[in-house]
Amino acid sequence: MAEKIKLWGRANSANVQKVVWALEELGLAYERVDVGGKFGGLDNPEYEALNPNRLVPAFQDGDLTMWESHAIVRYLAATYGEDKIWPADPRQRALVDQWTDWTSSTFQPAWLAIFVYFVRTPSTVHDAAALKAIVDKANAAFEIIDRNLADKPFLAGDTLSYADIVAGTSLYRWTNLNIERPAFPNVEAWHQRLLARPAFVKGVCVPFADMLAK
Ligand SMILES: N[C@@H](CCC(=O)N[C@@H](CS)C(=O)NCC(=O)O)C(=O)O
Structure with a gap:
């Protein structure tokens, strides 16, 4: 076996x-x-x-x-994956790769910077301007996702792909940190779609309070 x-x-x-x-x-x-x-x-x-x-x-x-x-x-x-999270069509696959590579190069560094700030900086010494600069950068990336999701349920089209997996991992932390979040209705709808998937809840919705600086 x-x-x-x-x-x-x-x-x-x-x-x-x-x-x-x-x-x-x-x-x-x-x-x-x-x-x-x-x-x-x-x-x-x-x-x-x-x-x-x-x-x-x-x-x-x-x-x-x-x-x-x-x-x-x-x-x-x-x-x-068969055809599940890995589309066979090269044009569809190209979009999956695009969002995945963008997550590595742009989106993840932007949203993780907020998390790292909360991990490293005790709330007593938070610098509002420094935090806002980091949050604004992440929000600019979320806005790109929001616009993309205006006409589709998942990042690369009609079905969940591995692009949703690498990018959607951000959502639990982003929504549970004490930060200003503009309304991104398409991101919120995407988040709700992901929350309906037991695999997302099991993998991603993992409490992190013990990782934050006191
Ligand atoms: N690009 C790598 C990054 C891996 C990475 O930075 N891992 C972090 C956790 S997310 C780590 O190992 N940190 C040290 C630790 O957990 O002790 C990947 O995507 O696998």
């Missing part, structure tokens, strides 16, 4: 959450091992052999060992 898929990484890591969501979405059996954050373990030579960056996630499927969350999600989509 094939070895079970093994995912290394704490459940409250955004990049691990993408992989959990994809695994759940595809109904795959897997084992997740808590490493990173308060669990430590990333500096062990055994872990470094799985991910030389000493970051989570790391991933194993049989004799395949790999890292980089988006590449892992793409692998799962290609191997087990």
Whole structure:
């Protein structure tokens, strides 16, 4: 029998959450091992052999060992997705890749900067102007998503793709942090659509209060 898929990484890591969501979405059996954050373990030579960056996630499927969350999600989509989260049509696939690459280059750095601010900065020393500058940058990226979703339910079209998985992981934290959020009705409708999916709720809606600076 094939070895079970093994995912290394704490459940409250955004990049691990993408992989959990994809695994759940595809109904795959897997084992997740808590490493990173308060669990430590990333500096062990055994872990470094799985991910030389000493970051989570790391991933194993049989004799395949790999890292980089988006590449892992793409692998799962290609191997087990059939036509589910990995469109076969090259033109549709191009749009999925576009939103996925944009998430890496632009969107994730923008929204994660807000989270990192709350992780590193105790509320007693919050600098309103500095926080606003970070939040404005993230909101500009959310606005691009909002405009895109004006005429479609998911980022690349009519059905959920792995682009929704890598970008939608932002929504739980973004909506649960104490920040000013302009009304983005299409983002909100997308969020509600994702909340109806048990795989999103299990993978992404993971409490994070204990990660924030007091
Ligand atoms: N580009 C990498 C980034 C990985 C990354 O930055 N992981 C963070 C958590 S989201 C990490 O390992 N932090 C150290 C820790 O958890 O202890 C990916 O997408 O897999």
